[in-house]
Amino acid sequence: MGNWRKLLKEMALDDRPTNYTYSDASRVLINLGFTLAPQRSGSHRTWRLERKGLPSLVVGLVENGHGKLKTVYIKKMISTLGSAGLLDSHGGVDDAVVA
Amino acid sequence: MQWSREQQIFYLQRLPWTIIPEPGDDPGDFVLTIAEVPAAIGTGTSEKAVIADLFESLASALASYLDANERPPLPRRVRLPLPWEAGYRKSSQRRVRIVMSAHSSEIEEEPINDVLTPFEVTSGPQDWVPAN
Numbered sequence: 001m002g003n004w005r006k007l008l009k010e011m012a013l014d015d016r017p018t019n020y021t022y023s024d025a026s027r028v029l030i031n032l033g034f035t036l037a038p039q040r041s042g043s044h045r046t047w048r049l050e051r052k053g054l055p056s057l058v059v060g061l062v063e064n065g066h067g068k069l070k071t072v073y074i075k076k077m078i079s080t081l082g083s084a085g086l087l088d089s090h091g092g093v094d095d096a097v098v099a
Numbered sequence: 100m101q102w103s104r105e106q107q108i109f110y111l112q113r114l115p116w117t118i119i120p121e122p123g124d125d126p127g128d129f130v131l132t133i134a135e136v137p138a139a140i141g142t143g144t145s146e147k148a149v150i151a152d153l154f155e156s157l158a159s160a161l162a163s164y165l166d167a168n169e170r171p172p173l174p175r176r177v178r179l180p181l182p183w184e185a186g187y188r189k190s191s192q193r194r195v196r197i198v199m200s201a202h203s204s205e206i207e208e209e210p211i212n213d214v215l216t217p218f219e220v221t222s223g224p225q226d227w228v229p230a231n
Contacts (some may be wrong), residue, residue, distance in 0.1 A: 058164070
């Protein structure tokens, strides 16, 4: 899927987001300005978005090769982005907030 | 005392986090999350596996905050500052052991008269006694 905005919108509007990979999720996060935190052992990956004057936004994913992510990872990611005001009610992204 | 990153994570992992079970994708899937740290997500096909995965995920999230010199979100009941932060006061900690069962609970309190070390934390998964 080429357009990360379209991908994010699909994720946000999907009640049961079963069809997304680690690569899909990380591509969205990179485009929003997140960076991958230094890795510890295991497959858990933590992505951070520094914000001026606000606590960092942190999203947890699992790097599982080309397999699909469990829905909870996408749901939590969307919930974190939404609660930080990065998404509108239709799952779209405001250009003003994109790095 | 100088706390290493691993000791800090060891200490933080044993705080009284709010652990929430979530529905899994398939029957037999276990999913746990931590309310205070949304990035901490554990999945697995057994209770043991999901708890281990949750705490590995929590460690990864906590490390990202600490590496950025940022205090991670903490459970409400945690006293601040944290033991390795400036202003931490000795002799104000209590050790509490709680045993929960279907019929009763008991609380044992044991005062600690000096600063906590990373290995004198209050509780952790190894201390949990499941209800019968």
